[in-house]
Amino acid sequence: MYIDKDGLTRSLSAPEIVHAAQVSGSSDSASADNSPGFAPISPDTPSWGPPSGSGSDSNSPGFAPISPDTPSWGPPSGSGSDSNSPGFFPISPDTPSWGPPSGSGCSGCGPVIIVPGQNPGSSGQRLANIRFLHAAVNQPAVNITLGNRPVINNMQFGNFTPYYLDSGSQSTLITVTNSQTGQTLYRRYINFAGNTAYTVSIINDGNGISLFTITDTPCNRRNFGCLRAVNLSPNSGPVDIFLSGQGRVFQRVSQLDVTGYRTIGQGSYRALVSEALPCSSNNSIIMTNDYVECNNTRIAVMDSTSFNIMNNVTYTLYIIGMAYQFPALQILPLESDLVY
Numbered sequence: 001m002y003i004d005k006d007g008l009t010r011s012l013s014a015p016e017i018v019h020a021a022q023v024s025g026s027s028d029s030a031s032a033d034n035s036p037g038f039a040p041i042s043p044d045t046p047s048w049g050p051p052s053g054s055g056s057d058s059n060s061p062g063f064a065p066i067s068p069d070t071p072s073w074g075p076p077s078g079s080g081s082d083s084n085s086p087g088f089f090p091i092s093p094d095t096p097s098w099g100p101p102s103g104s105g106c107s108g109c110g111p112v113i114i115v116p117g118q119n120p121g122s123s124g125q126r127l128a129n130i131r132f133l134h135a136a137v138n139q140p141a142v143n144i145t146l147g148n149r150p151v152i153n154n155m156q157f158g159n160f161t162p163y164y165l166d167s168g169s170q171s172t173l174i175t176v177t178n179s180q181t182g183q184t185l186y187r188r189y190i191n192f193a194g195n196t197a198y199t200v201s202i203i204n205d206g207n208g209i210s211l212f213t214i215t216d217t218p219c220n221r222r223n224f225g226c227l228r229a230v231n232l233s234p235n236s237g238p239v240d241i242f243l244s245g246q247g248r249v250f251q252r253v254s255q256l257d258v259t260g261y262r263t264i265g266q267g268s269y270r271a272l273v274s275e276a277l278p279c280s281s282n283n284s285i286i287m288t289n290d291y292v293e294c295n296n297t298r299i300a301v302m303d304s305t306s307f308n309i310m311n312n313v314t315y316t317l318y319i320i321g322m323a324y325q326f327p328a329l330q331i332l333p334l335e336s337d338l339v340y
Helices: none
Strands: 127-134 142-146 149-155 164-167 170-178 184-192 197-205 208-215 225-231 239-243 247-253 262-264 267-275 291-294 297-309 314-320 330-336
Touching (some): 127 142, 164 170, 184 208, 197 330, 225 239, 225 247, 247 262
Parallel strands (some): 127 197, 225 314
Antiparallel strands (some): 127 164, 142 149, 142 170, 170 184, 197 208, 225 262, 239 247, 239 267, 267 297, 291 297, 314 330
């Protein structure tokens, strides 16, 4: 169930329990380019074209990720609450919660609440596990405060944090500010349930940003890993996702769709993403490193990445970036092996 900025609710297309919130914040930064971009030059990829974008007129390219394997969470320099310096990367993800981002006033601070499915858990303190992902293209680096705790400074597009602990079953204020100017980009309350893990993604919302929150369900398959996909690209349209040795594992994943989990055997895999193929059956699909094909229609692979799957661990393939534009579309695999 998703609650929008007018207080209305609607369902997202996901077979798993998915909880998301999108609320527009104020922003003076540039939004995504509306130009269609360029298709690949390869003669082996003839039959497709760039989908239309959804941004405004700005041509600001934003920030590309350093690497999906090197998330840029870390302690900002300086210890005072007024420090605006961008900070340094940590040596260990076990020391996450420092770095005072500067903040300005709050515009439109009314509560917006996500109520996820709650786990009764055990007796004692019920803590929520919360991590953040910057998936908003052509938006500035941000500082994030969880409640009254600054947790990350100078977080750029494509970067993600480790999990932070927060008291569950209560409204927690999340504040996102521009790391360079201190301008408040987003400031709302969200309900995080105890004994539950969440990934909170910063995504595009018109000229500004919003937050998209999903629960990270533990994998209960001892002899398999659990895999799902989330499409956070603002202009890709529906995409298909493929896995080496498995073929097409997710079909027609639209913007803000969250798939159900699939069980995948332990091992090393290569994941690929393309525009959705025009065939419903997986039997006739031809998959290569550069393109996928069915019914005499060949579509270029927009990105691929290699990652490992372990038994009893949950993995999510995040599709971020812009199709045929900059920053380019990419697959970002994130794992969640928390035990509740």
